[in-house]
Amino acid sequence: MATTTKQRLALAICDFLSTSLTDGTLSAEDKDSIDVAINCIGESFKVDPTDPAAVSAATGTQNLLQIYGVYEKLKSTTTASAAKPASNTAGTSEKAKEPTDDEKARAEDLKARGNRAMASKDYPAAIDLYTQALALHPRNAIYLSNRAAAYSAARDHASARADAEQAVSIDPKYTKAWSRLGLARFALGDAKGSMEAYRQGIEHEGNGGSEAMKKGFETAKRRVDELEGETADAAPTARGGGGGGGGPDLASLASLFGGGGGGGNRDGASGGGGGGLPDLSSIMSNPMFASMAQNLMSNPDMMQNLMSNPRLREMADRFSSGGGMPDLGSLMNDPNIADMARNMMGGGGGGADDGSNPGAGRGAGR
Structure with missing residues (x-):
């Protein structure tokens, strides 16, 4: 019979393991291993797991x-109730908990050791x-800001944001906390919130x-x-259609290559007229044509000019009705089409992302 707390806990563990074999938690393949574990626990703690009593x-x-x-429910409730005064407590209740001089000295020593650990x-x-x-020393803006920096360095940006937000609520003039809040928000994808945090930091620093x-x-x-900019670019493309500065008319582009007049199939397949549709996969594997297509799709004005050119519309109509591919040499003699071709080949890519991240230093504070 179990006489100590540890022996009773050992029996409870054995009972949990045995139950796990019968309630579907573990498979039958695990039975031998679980049986060995139960026997080992029983022998080690001098208890009998087979005794129901x-x-x-x-x-x-x-x-x-x-x-x-x-236990898990109690833990979550305790954690939630403990977090509320940490973020909302103010006024007289905090004054009543003002740390003693000895506590402040010990806290400063811990902070200094924390700074060395950061280094x-x-x-x-x-x-x-x-x-x-x-x-x-609760509600110390410097300690909170320093811990925010440590959380950011450990890539726990949500905790860093929480600490930095609490720090600036305690002492808005402590500008390092604004910087660390800006970094944490940026890392979490909140670019506007990050910009606002840095703006507040600049304002409190003064002198620009x-x-x-x-x-x-x-x-x-x-x-x-x-x-x-990405949102603005995506909106007209999603709407489709040609006029009024909208995105490229993909249905017209499909018809230019001999596709159905109803906008083409979503999988890219298209039934051309007599003579067959050009092998688009082979065409797009050519870097020159791939570059032309990229430039064309990124320039709605160029697409509208292309689709409104009567020579090209004539070519599309003839091709889709079985007239075969046009004489491209003759087509390029048209100065308007030649100019558009040069523009498509020229392309103008945007600048590469510089990969920079905001934030003034990770190091610990004062």
């Missing part, structure tokens, strides 16, 4: 899985040390802001502009 006395009315489920790139240790400092803060702001702003 002993197991019942150890587990009571709830088995180990049920007990652990209760050594031991980010988990730095996070733990800053957390200990905050336990002694530091170079690092301004660089972070410009990087975030550039990303916002890129996203807005």
